[in-house]
Amino acid sequence: MKTMNKYLITYDLKNTSLVLYAPLHEEIKKISGLWWHYLESTWIVKTNLTASEISAKLIPHIKQGDRLIVVKIDYSDSQGWLPKEAWDWINS
Secondary structure, eight states, rough: OOOEEEEEEOOOOESSSSSTTTHHHHHHHHHHHHHHEETTTTEEEEEOHHHHHHHHHGGSSOTTTOOEEEEEOOOOOOOOOOOHHHHHHOOO
């Protein structure tokens, strides 16, 4: 079985209405079903999709003036202040 890549998805949304962005959040969850969301504007997903494929799925759900970045990550050098369950998921 192919190992899934991990991607960091982060955004800056101009409208603060969570209802307006519910479709964006649902699309992120559907990318693979394997997602992490411990920080307000940051998600990590495990998937076999590329960054371009992920972006193509998400861009229809953001509004003009918003910002989005999708970056493949490998955690070879990572550190932060998160709860144990967050690090357990990241390192799994």
